[in-house]
Amino acid sequence: MNNFEIRELPGKGRAMIALKNFTTDEVIFEEEPFVSRQFSWNVAYGYAACDHCMRPLETVLENVRRLASDPQVEVPLLQHDPTAQWVAQFTQCPRCKVRYCSEDCLMEAQKRYHRVACMGAFRSDDTHPINVLNETWKKMHYPPETGSIMLIVRLMALYQQSTKKAEFLEQLQSFQSLIVNREQKIYHKMLGENFEQQMEQLYLAFCNAFSGEEFSMFKTPDAFKTLMAILGTNSQGIATSVLSQWVVKVSDLPLSDSEKAQLDTVIDGLYAKVGEFAGEFLNNEGSGLYLLQSKINHSCVPNACSTFPYSNDIIVLKALAPIQQGDEICISYLDECMLERSRHSRHKVLRENYVFICQCPKCRAQASDPDETSDESEDDDEMDDYDDNDDMN
Numbered sequence: 001m002n003n004f005e006i007r008e009l010p011g012k013g014r015a016m017i018a019l020k021n022f023t024t025d026e027v028i029f030e031e032e033p034f035v036s037r038q039f040s041w042n043v044a045y046g047y048a049a050c051d052h053c054m055r056p057l058e059t060v061l062e063n064v065r066r067l068a069s070d071p072q073v074e075v076p077l078l079q080h081d082p083t084a085q086w087v088a089q090f091t092q093c094p095r096c097k098v099r100y101c102s103e104d105c106l107m108e109a110q111k112r113y114h115r116v117a118c119m120g121a122f123r124s125d126d127t128h129p130i131n132v133l134n135e136t137w138k139k140m141h142y143p144p145e146t147g148s149i150m151l152i153v154r155l156m157a158l159y160q161q162s163t164k165k166a167e168f169l170e171q172l173q174s175f176q177s178l179i180v181n182r183e184q185k186i187y188h189k190m191l192g193e194n195f196e197q198q199m200e201q202l203y204l205a206f207c208n209a210f211s212g213e214e215f216s217m218f219k220t221p222d223a224f225k226t227l228m229a230i231l232g233t234n235s236q237g238i239a240t241s242v243l244s245q246w247v248v249k250v251s252d253l254p255l256s257d258s259e260k261a262q263l264d265t266v267i268d269g270l271y272a273k274v275g276e277f278a279g280e281f282l283n284n285e286g287s288g289l290y291l292l293q294s295k296i297n298h299s300c301v302p303n304a305c306s307t308f309p310y311s312n313d314i315i316v317l318k319a320l321a322p323i324q325q326g327d328e329i330c331i332s333y334l335d336e337c338m339l340e341r342s343r344h345s346r347h348k349v350l351r352e353n354y355v356f357i358c359q360c361p362k363c364r365a366q367a368s369d370p371d372e373t374s375d376e377s378e379d380d381d382e383m384d385d386y387d388d389n390d391d392m393n
């Protein structure tokens, strides 16, 4: 342990500092989420994942057939199905029938939140206040999803079932302070004007779903907005795919060149089929809050990245480049394609989604780029959107 520490940096707030040297690809830490949850539409579309750890609950054949909406599709080399080692352990809650990848996940869920969260037969009742809340959310957030109100629902259950409520609140607070401590007075776009009416609706549905006295501290409009802001600025996307795991496995097989070419054709064909029906939405997707990982600042030239090598919600933070003792450890909050765009475009996304202005070495080096002056102008923002679309092609 003590490979790193969380320290306050002047003008920057909290930062993760390396206490030893790391080589490229070295593991910096592994972390289980404080809370995680599959996205609401992802569940509604039938993407099967463990309700606790998000591990996929389909065989690769089931996965491909569902995504392609074609029960005739065949997948070769099924002995390399990554779910083969778990499929026999799949289980479910005897009351509400929610599914888990293993007895361990079922027990962990029961121990931490599912005793109070289990809806029993009401799970399929559209008029149940939790389901009403979820539907209210889904009508506001169509795919591609970036969060789910169900993460907050699980947080409430964790709180309700917790025997150490003070500790729980302190941990939850540690996400919140990330927002409050920012010097820049910028509001998250979830809390902006456009969202006001929707927030109100969501807030009412939330109060309805958590009518008990014990939730009173979360039910002021400000407390609810804070929960939403935590969700918006701290949650980490989690995506698992049994198909892509299978592809990784079979691509590693010792095959002859002609067999490899043949396999590549099959893989391309499978992706074409699933792409035709499911488009880009091929993964089990959700998000989680991570106590440690959320303390890592963003850089447009990150030296670390979050990976999910176990096909569940456990993060493994790895060095992307050599890190020296005393260096700040940074990840990118932007995807690769976004990282390549102009400083202006990056700043716009970071400002709107994460409420800060990036001062990383790359941004400082590009500070005199011409788009710098256009930051606050609406016309230029439109131009910028136009440019961004261009970038995508």
Ligand SMILES: [Zn+2]
Pocket (backbone or CB within 6 Å): 050, 051, 052, 053, 054, 055, 100, 101, 102, 105
């Ligand atoms: Zn699981």
Ligand SMILES: [Zn+2]
Pocket (backbone or CB within 6 Å): 093, 094, 095, 096, 097, 098, 114, 117, 118, 119, 120
């Ligand atoms: Zn249950």
Ligand SMILES: [Zn+2]
Pocket (backbone or CB within 6 Å): 299, 300, 301, 358, 359, 360, 361, 362, 363
């Ligand atoms: Zn930057």
